[in-house]
Amino acid sequence: MLPIAIIGAGLAGLTAARLLAAAGRPVRVFDKGRGVGGRLATRRITHDGVTHSFDHGAQYVRAEGKGFAALLDEIQARPWPDSLRRVPAPGMSALGRAMAGGLDVTTACEIRALRQEEKGWFLDHAAGAQGPFAAVLVTTPAPQAIPLLAPHAPRLARSLVGIRYAPCWTVLAGFATRLPLPDTLRHRGIIGWAARDSSKPGRDASQENWVIQASPGFSAAHLEETPEHVIAPLLAAFTAETPLFAQAHRWRYALLQSPLGAPCLWDGALGYASDGCLAGRAEAAFDSGTALAQKVLAA
Ligand SMILES: Cc1cc2nc3c(=O)[nH]c(=O)nc-3n(C[C@H](O)[C@H](O)[C@H](O)COP(=O)(O)OP(=O)(O)OC[C@H]3O[C@@H](n4cnc5c(N)ncnc54)[C@H](O)[C@@H]3O)c2cc1C
Incomplete structure (x- = not known):
């Protein structure tokens, strides 16, 4: 049986x-990132020989359905900042790492094009090609999926055009002493959200690590600027204290603005799933991936 390729x-x-692997289907997963988890991401910064950790993408997850709740129980995600929201430890990326265990995942592999040949589907990347595959499931943000799908499934690709995301500039800053602020705050001028990352369970509580997300308006207006240009105004809006260090990360496709309105797309050989199908939160990505796997298994 030819394996199924999953991009993302x-x-x-x-x-x-x-789900596909559990049903006995051979699966191979490819991601352009250095690790797995996508926007459930954790960055480690070493300053003066000390490592600080920051969840620079999703801040917490929340389960409304039983399936996602069971996954969070499986990885022992803990409540933060209240009993409804939960975080994996030691960082958000722990969720992706736990899920990838036992799967055939290739990282640092950006898929540039799909090719259909007599033997099956092939994935082109900088160092060559992977394949053949029986089917290809694309699970990237929609703007990154459209160029892959459009040459082979134009109707499917056209359905993705309406999926839109707001960008998010995110500053990661470590301070020497505790700031006189609550653990989370939101909607403060150009700051959309800020969180004391070191207050999350399983983190080093002796550190004072903050994740500061710019508002969608600020992020869009400064999208093509350098990190240095966004760090200064965001820190100035946040505190008068000088941090020990600060870095910035730009999420070009961060928070969903307009969803597809269907759980996934599947044409019998090519499929699409992501948070963009349903809603801009982690559980929606889980639900979309579940729906696509069920369609493939039912085919
Ligand atoms: C700043 C920020 C804050 C957020 N806060 C929250 C929150 O607090 N709670 C919450 O529930 N959700 C939050 N979200 C949203 C949440 O992170 C997403 O809904 C969810 O992680 C989306 O998962 P996904 O699998 O659909 O996409 P992604 O996580 O984006 O995964 C797609 C993957 O595809 C890979 N990829 C893209 N193109 C290619 C290619 N050509 N070849 C190979 N690989 C490719 C990417 O590297 C990525 O790993 C936040 C997101 C951001 C950015």
Whole structure:
């Protein structure tokens, strides 16, 4: 049996991969990132020989359905900042790493094109090609999926055009002493959200690590600027204290603005799943990946 290829090792792709593998289908997952988890991401910064950790993508997850709740129980995600919201430990990326266990995942592999040949589907990347595959499931943000799908499934690709995301500039800053602020705050001028990352369970509580997300308006207006240009105004809006260090990360496709309105797309050989199908939160990516795997298994 030819394997199924999954492009994207975020929550949608890993969810689909786990379900297909559990049903006995051979699956291979490819991601352009250095690790798995996609926007459920954790960055480690070493300053003066000390490592600080920051969840620079999703801040917490929340389960409304039983399936996602069971996954969070499986990885022992803990409540933060209240009993409804939960975080994996030691960082958000732990969820993707746990899900990828036992799966065939290739990272640092950006898929540039799909090719259909007599033997099956092939994936082109900088170092060559992978394949043949029986089917290809694309689970990237929609703007990154359209160029892959359009040459082979124009109707499917056209359905993705309406999926839109707001960008998000995110500053990661470590301070020497505790700031006189609550653990989370939101909607403060150009700051959309800020969280004391070191207050999350399983983190080093002796550190004072903050994740500061710019508002969608600020992020869009400064999208093409350098990190240095966004760090200064965001820190100035946040505190008068000088941090020990600060870095910035730009999410070009961060928070969903307009969803597809269907759980997934599947044409019998090519499929699409992501948070963009349903809603801009982690559980929606899980639900979309689940829906696509079920369609593939029912085919
Ligand atoms: C700043 C920020 C804050 C957020 N806060 C929250 C929150 O608090 N709670 C919440 O529930 N959700 C939050 N979200 C949203 C949540 O992170 C997403 O809904 C969810 O992680 C989406 O999962 P996904 O699998 O659909 O996509 P992704 O996680 O984006 O996964 C897609 C993967 O595809 C890979 N990829 C893309 N193109 C290619 C290619 N050509 N070849 C190979 N691989 C490719 C990417 O590297 C990525 O790993 C936040 C997101 C951001 C960015």
